[in-house]
Amino acid sequence: MQNIVLFGPPGAGKGTQSKMLVEKRNLVHLSTGDLLRSEKEAGTELGLKAKILMDQGKLVPDEVVIGMIRNKLETNTNANGFIFDGFPRTEKQAEALDELLKELNTSISGMFALEVEDEELITRLLERGKDSGRADDQNREVIENRLKVYENETAILRSYYRKQEKFNSINGFGALEEVFNRLNSAIG
Numbered sequence: 001m002q003n004i005v006l007f008g009p010p011g012a013g014k015g016t017q018s019k020m021l022v023e024k025r026n027l028v029h030l031s032t033g034d035l036l037r038s039e040k041e042a043g044t045e046l047g048l049k050a051k052i053l054m055d056q057g058k059l060v061p062d063e064v065v066i067g068m069i070r071n072k073l074e075t076n077t078n079a080n081g082f083i084f085d086g087f088p089r090t091e092k093q094a095e096a097l098d099e100l101l102k103e104l105n106t107s108i109s110g111m112f113a114l115e116v117e118d119e120e121l122i123t124r125l126l127e128r129g130k131d132s133g134r135a136d137d138q139n140r141e142v143i144e145n146r147l148k149v150y151e152n153e154t155a156i157l158r159s160y161y162r163k164q165e166k167f168n169s170i171n172g173f174g175a176l177e178e179v180f181n182r183l184n185s186a187i188g
Contacts, residue, residue: 001106002081008114009150011121018085031085057146089154111161114172
């Protein structure tokens with residue numbers, strides 16, 4: 001089973017690259033952002049709480065996210081593997097994911113970080129906000145806060161996965177196919 005953590009700041013292209021990897025490698029795409037947005041759209045209590053936090057550029061509590069991940073893994077037991085997109089975001093989540101995967105007799109194969117400059121990320125997110133209708137993609141201040149949260153709370157995972165010899169840095173700037181070819185090649 002191949003389990004990939006696709007990593008990078010908001011707007012780095014994780015969702016787009018994940019879709020391409022799903023097609024190429026027949027993996028299940030597990031995006032916590034998509035899971036949270038579907039809860040939001042369904043109007044569940046969790047979704048309403050998530051909406052408030054996401055609109056402010058803040059993270060949703062670990063136990064909620066980890067519970068959703070467990071459900072997704074357990075309902076896809078015949079999968080060739082998973083692409084974790086937007087998760088883990090903290091060392092605590094990475095440890096919890098490692099424990100969960102261990103319980104299921106598997107592990108993370110590698111962590112692949114899409115690296116993109118902040119100004120490019122802001123441009124991409126503002127552009128995406130025009131089409132998506134997402135409030136968190138339409139306000140430069142909120143975007144800048146999301147990037148700060150990422151750098152302060154999430155980027156630390158580089159060292160977590162380096163210690164496990166699973167970290168891979170990928171240049172996330174360029175045409176979609178160029179980035180995909182770099183990423184796919186690094187996965188091996």
